[in-house]
Amino acid sequence: MKRVAPGDRISEFVLERRLGEGGFGEVWLAHHHVWRDRRVAVKLPASPEQARLLENEGVLQDLVRHPNAVEVLGLDPTHDPPYLILEYVEGRSLRERLREGRLGQLEAIAVARPLLSALAYAHERGVVHRDLKPGNVLIADDGTVKLADFGLGRLRELERSQLALSATFASRSAPSSGTLAYMAPEQRAGAREIDARADVYAFGILWFEMLTGALPEGREVPSDLRP
Template sequence: MMEEIRRLADRFDLIEPVGGGSMGTVWRARDDNLERTVAVKELLLPHGQGEQKADEAKNRALREARIAARLVHPHAITVFGVIDEQDRPWIIMEYLPSTSLADKLREGPMEVDDVIRLAIQLCSALAAAHRAGIVHRDIKPGNVLLGEDGTVKITDFGISRAMGDVQLTATGEISGTPAFLAPEVARGEDATFASDVFSLGATLYTALEGGTPYGTAENPIALLYRASSGEIPPPVKSGILTPLLTRLLDVRPDSRPTMTETERELRALAAGESTTLVAEEPPPRARKGVLIGVIVAFLVLAAVIAAVVVVLTRGEDSPSNAAPPAGSQSQTAAPAPSSAEPSPTPSSPPPPPSSSPPPSTSSSSVAPPPAQTPGQALSAYYSLIPGNLQAGFATLTDNFKRAKNQSFERYSNFWKDYRAVTVSNVSESGTTVTATLTYVKASGGTTTERATFVMVQQDGRYLIDSQR
């Protein structure tokens, strides 16, 4: 039976419901003044919590809707206005003939390339929102709309917070689902840009893996507990998205990329470029330090050049200082790895013996700066792999190298089969660090393990002393 058409604010005819959930009903409506179709979201106020709580929720909804109206973007549902009528808020929005990502995923998970294309559109809108100072707070498949023409749009900015969604009520019940919450939000902290990034990662994880990062639970409080821990099974179907997805889902907010950086990396992946370990543009607060570092590096380089010129000038008449001719034995080539040596496995990062790696004039042989904590040092080590193996080798203690009894050549030969390693879910207990390692093979596959390391401090920085 057709819903009876209702008139709102003597302007909007509510034609039919086209969606809804715990927070309210979305109507397809007709705007008589502008003669266009719009979407009208009728928000349901909380029941059984008193008139004061209902008024607070209504006022928050009105405020959040007005904030969301500041954002106009081709991949975000535009908010045209908000009305307070029949003692509840109504949000007037752009109408998009569409289905939600949540509905689409009932058919099964999506292909990696399709998820990348979808994510680029989402990121472009969310990055614009963050630049405008707007935190979405409820990124999930149900709030991602897939238009009939292939357009992807995000909706419901700020509404979950306004209506008290995913909050424990006075009776211990939960309104909404915590399945896409960042760990810090699940623990009761305020939502931030970084928590939006996590929720985007959780949404992409669900689209690829066919299930939410925290799994399912009949008891929503149990699900909230899982969310607060941040423990997530590593993705297995995400292919080239694995390194970026792992960073989006990092339990530490400061370790996640910004939404702008995420969009940039997604576009590079879509173009077939490798972005896993490319340094990103520093945030504004870090640029001053970067500039100072550049100046210092320039001065050091100038001093080195001056020293080289002096040496060459003094020694140009001395035959003993002449450079060896091309092809002479002075130009050493790395020996081919012996087939008799067993191949290392990802669970045992292959440090060599106490011998030093071959000398190199490349700046890539310089070890990374000291990390503040053992966990940060471990993450810094794997960020070097496989692009800077000499610096990675220098992060291993002699004790570790002796225990493995391996050469630098063997170490290098092992890592040539891998494109990247990502570190997630890091936990520290003194100098013992446990982390989830995801190895991305050069062939495209991935392997994952949970490993524990003992770190020691030498010369002001942490080195890897053993692994189990």
């Protein structure tokens, strides 16, 4: 895939600097080529497999048009390089906040309420996130909470058949994986169908971590399937 550098243009946006990178690829901060104060986050995959997950993320996240979910602004899985353009949330992740220690009750509630609202809306739309964790919860500088990263998400079979999605997308699903410490027992066991209950389970782990600053005992042990 084509490599990019600061100053390169992706769709209407000019890349400024790399915000992060990993096995999935890279995330760049970019601005509109005319209105420079309009900033976005641009995700670029590292491989064809990651490009398929990027398309999965973009399609599912666009279904969750909610004030507390990151907004999708553009998607082209066939471009070189493939890209997903997202709302840029200026702030930090819940994971970064937790590095400072546990949250007080009022602060935890201020995060939980909008997060649960976004999750409930996603479930109403037939979308299961499947990777709810502190790193995928963003907290803007003004306190707004945003649910991010639907790359491992899944759309219920009924909604897949009703929505006008591409045949390629409708015939596949994201791999049955997630982040071990937050996975429900059926998700850890590799169940074929994972539904909204897995997200509710993950939120329970997240809620415990927000209030205590630590994971429940044993959650880091791969063989531990306790609820």
